[in-house]
Amino acid sequence: MKKIIVIIMVLALCIMAISCGNHMVSHEETVRTQEPASGKNIVIGFSQLGAESDWRSANTESMKSTFTAENGYEMIFEDGQQKQSNQITAIRMFIQQEVDYIVLAPVTEKGWDTVLQEAKDAGIPVIIVDRMVDVSDENLFTCWVGSNFELEGKKATEWLNQYIKKEGISPEDIHIVNIQGTLGASAQIGRTKGLADAARAHGWDLLAEVNGDFTQAKGREVMKSLLTLYHNINVVYCENDNEAFGAIEAIEAAGGKVGSDLKNGEIMVISFDGVKEKAMSYTLEDKISCIAECNPLHGPRVKAIIDLLESGGTPDKFYYVDEEIFSANKAVTKLSIDGTEYDVTLLTQEIIDDRNQ
Numbered sequence: 001m002k003k004i005i006v007i008i009m010v011l012a013l014c015i016m017a018i019s020c021g022n023h024m025v026s027h028e029e030t031v032r033t034q035e036p037a038s039g040k041n042i043v044i045g046f047s048q049l050g051a052e053s054d055w056r057s058a059n060t061e062s063m064k065s066t067f068t069a070e071n072g073y074e075m076i077f078e079d080g081q082q083k084q085s086n087q088i089t090a091i092r093m094f095i096q097q098e099v100d101y102i103v104l105a106p107v108t109e110k111g112w113d114t115v116l117q118e119a120k121d122a123g124i125p126v127i128i129v130d131r132m133v134d135v136s137d138e139n140l141f142t143c144w145v146g147s148n149f150e151l152e153g154k155k156a157t158e159w160l161n162q163y164i165k166k167e168g169i170s171p172e173d174i175h176i177v178n179i180q181g182t183l184g185a186s187a188q189i190g191r192t193k194g195l196a197d198a199a200r201a202h203g204w205d206l207l208a209e210v211n212g213d214f215t216q217a218k219g220r221e222v223m224k225s226l227l228t229l230y231h232n233i234n235v236v237y238c239e240n241d242n243e244a245f246g247a248i249e250a251i252e253a254a255g256g257k258v259g260s261d262l263k264n265g266e267i268m269v270i271s272f273d274g275v276k277e278k279a280m281s282y283t284l285e286d287k288i289s290c291i292a293e294c295n296p297l298h299g300p301r302v303k304a305i306i307d308l309l310e311s312g313g314t315p316d317k318f319y320y321v322d323e324e325i326f327s328a329n330k331a332v333t334k335l336s337i338d339g340t341e342y343d344v345t346l347l348t349q350e351i352i353d354d355r356n357q
């Protein structure tokens, strides 16, 4: 009888051990199913700030079409919907998921120290894309790639400066409003500074700076109220194309005419980005007088950085993208800014067609 009891106990122990083993296997499988199908793909957690503009859509598309499974990546995409708190949550999730790289397109510059320290402690490289972060220690991120937003502002305002000189218009006759982008975002800070500095230097009448959130709806809304507040506006500086589209709608709805003919009462619209055909076509039609380019195609640029890191290289800390300035008006062909000459690209339908291919 004793023997039978011992045999039963041994059998029971074996069954427990097998079921416990099965449990471990199934846990491992659960973990494994979260890994990329090939088991070799590089996993990227991308925290995009939102979907406010045509530029942003083009930027998201560039990232998604670059970091594909065919190219050897798995990209976990999180839309922050313009909220830094959502982006911080996304980064913490990426850390928990032990991604290989975190790519962050930050909505505003400040407030990233803590979460970037957490990513650093977890040993995950962070690549900042588009707007910058303003952190106490630059070692909290690996590198940054994006635009020189202040230079964009300088280009747009120098174009205006040259244009009114050619037209024989006095600087004090320039009554300008600034529809700003999301306050605290690098693109807003740089472009706003570009205009404020130029207005001060040239003596333009900067009537107002209002937040347009980089969206068409807000651009239209704030332009409508600016037109009721100020009756002498002759230049509208829009910090992106979507705001420009909204401002143009508001000006036309109020019975105004947009264009570069300031002497005959037209209201000049200046913009940034130049992403989609609409902004370029508006420039060709002289609804937008000039656009300082902001290039959104960062996917291949981020990939080049990751390729370099994967091969053991050390990327530069900051990568600035080369950008153009577009106008269909022949008045200004060259700009000189801080000792560097920039050609103004005279826009034609051919150039637009090439850019959209």
Ligand code: AHR
Binding pocket: 052, 053, 054, 055, 056, 130, 131, 187, 214, 239, 240, 241, 242, 272, 273, 294
């Ligand atoms: O940070 C880049 C800016 O953000 C682009 O100019 C704008 O269109 C976008 O929303």
